[in-house]
Amino acid sequence: MKDKEEGKKEIKIKGRVSRPLILKEMYQQGLHICSGFYGDKRVGECLFCLEVLARLKNERKK
């Protein structure tokens, strides 16, 4: 059955956005900012996203 290939959902993001502010905004709007679910709708809190946010904060302290 080659029909399965059509069901594959490819998530392609044009131009990676890695700016902390944009990631924060995305998270506040209820989207994932972690690499695993990037751009997906977030239900509740995501530990991976929180990790990303924590890293952003740490980087700013330099």
Ligand SMILES: [Zn+2]
């Ligand atoms: Zn997440």
